[in-house]
Structure formats: C-alpha cells, structure tokens
Amino acid sequence: MEIVEERHGAVTVVKPMGPLVGDDADHLRNKLEETIRKSLGRVVVDGSAVAYLDSAGLEALYDMSDVLAASGQTLRLVAVNETVREVFDLTDTASRFECFGDVQSAVRSFL
16 A cells, blocks of 8 residues: 655645555554654544545554544544445444545644
C-alpha cells in the first residue's frame, strides 16, 4: 500500500491508496503512530482512495482513535465512501471518528 503524506500548515494529511486490509492496515497504523507523534495529533486521514476495509483496517483506525482520544482529540477522516461508512455503522464505531467531506474542512477543524 502506498501512503501519501502532505502538510497543510500544522496539519498532516495521510492518504492511504488502496484497500485497507491485512498487512496494509498495519503499515497504515505504523505510519499514523509516527505522524501523530511528529504533528502533535494534528492528523487527517483522507479515505478517498480506500475502496473498502476489513477488520484489520477497522482495528487500525480504531487504535489510532484511542491514541488521539488519550490527548483529547478525535481521529478525523475525509471522503470516506459509502462502503466504509457502512462498516462503521454495522460495527457501531462511527462515533469514534469525525468525518468531513473535504480536506480543507478537516484541516480548518483544528483552528
């Protein structure tokens, strides 16, 4: 899985490219842990290129949500498709994440 990272001022946007499954979920978890440390929790995950996720992908996002919650923050997700939202709804995890329609809105939410 390729993961693109870009800075928007003090906020880092992490964009995984491809399905969030298996070992790719671990790769994303490691990348997010590193990014959270470097950016003091100012992280947005752009899900526009994630077609679907499995339990490992959900667990990676959930774990990062826990890491951020410990510092009083919420994991911000952008452009999550209907399939991924359905997984959140079915697993009753939607409230763990703050979802935005576009990167700019998510980045502005830190102000």
